[in-house]
Amino acid sequence: MTSTRTRSARRSALAVATAGVALVALTACSSSATTPAASAASSSSGAPSATASAGTALSGKLTVFAAASLKNTFTKFGKEFEAAHPGVTVTFNFGGSDTLAASIVSGAPADVFASASLATMTTVTKASDNAAAPANFARNALEIAVVPGNPKNITSLSALAAPGTKVALCAKTVPCGAAAVKALGAANVKVTPVTYEQDVTSALTKVELKEVDAALVYRTDVLGAKGKVVGVDFPAAQQAITTYPIAPLAHGSNSAAAQAFTAFVLSAPAQQELAAAGFQAP
Known part of the structure; x- marks a missing residue:
């Protein structure tokens, strides 16, 4: 009788331990599924969230090529992003989207492209996979x-x-x-x-x-x-509404910051700032 009870107790303990391991693994998987973009988009008030994934400190220079019509808003975004990430320096190149796209395709150093044209973004994404999948973030009239x-x-x-x-x-x-x-x-x-x-x-x-x-x-x-x-x-x-897409560039020198800045622009608070500047929702 005693031997039978002992074996039963051991089987119960093993079942509890196995369940615990499974629970820890499930929790870890759930945590790793949270992306910077999702984290940024979840914020709904205050300055746009530019927080990278937990434990990641962004640093270095971030070069953003952006349409001329984005200058006022993106200059403000650059300052907010630098405030959230003191180790990052944001540099902008504003101009006509077609000129910027041609420069990127020709090898100009850039980490992010924000265009005022779906066609010019396509020019970049189709040229040797220069950019990740773009996301539309605003429209303009x-x-x-x-x-x-x-x-x-x-x-x-x-x-x-x-x-x-x-x-x-x-x-x-x-x-x-x-x-x-x-x-x-x-x-x-x-x-x-x-x-x-x-x-x-x-x-x-x-x-x-x-x-x-x-x-x-x-x-x-x-x-x-x-x-x-x-x-x-x-x-x-x-x-004649203009749609604005944004994408991190695959051959940029600061991939982590590029992805974080893109998530920053797509976040709910940033969308509020774009609306205040006169842009329409994407």
């Missing part, structure tokens, strides 16, 4: 930018075709130019600009300097100008 007071009384796209009206457009190869072509086509309006600019910032500057009467730029650029220009909405803008 065009507005007509005019000087305060709107002396030419420009209230519609058709007004841009009026004789004597000087208009600046982005080059057709850059996202703001492609969007302008689409919007003008949807409204059946033909505009002959006095200048084609290589990025949206340059087009906006032409209005600020009163070198032109109007320019087709993004709503976010009008808001970012802080009163130096006034924006005029028009219905066809909704038929």
Whole structure:
């Protein structure tokens, strides 16, 4: 009887120990499944979370190539990211998305690409697998930018075709130019600009300097100008929405920081900041 009880006790102890090991393993698997992106996205208030996975300290230089229309917001993001990761220095290269994409494909050193065009992002991702799978993080709509007071009384796209009206457009190869072509086509309006600019910032500057009467730029650029220009909405803008994708670059020198910054931009608090700047949800 005693021997039988002893064997039964040993079998019970072994079962308990096995269950304990299984529970520990399951807990470990659950913990390892949490990614930086998921962690960042779970935050819903305050400054955007830029926290890397537990126990990981980010450091080094992070180079971000970003569309010109992202300059105001991303410059702020860079400072917030550096504050969360004192060992990281964020450097930006802002410009036309097509120019940035060409530079990346040609081997320019960059860790993250944030484009104002799905087509230019595709150019990068298809070139020797230069980037991880991109994620859309924002959208943007065009507005007509005019000087305060709107002396030419420009209230519609058709007004841009009026004789004597000087208009600046982005080059057709850059996202703001492609969007302008689409919007003008949807409204059946033909505009002959006095200048084609290589990025949206340059087009906006032409209005600020009163070198032109109007320019087709993004709503976010009008808001970012802080009163130096006034924006005029028009219905066809909704038929030419620009989508912004972001991706860490596979051949960048700081992969960990690139992934963390991408997660940072996709986080809920960062999305709130983008919305405050005039961007639409992706």
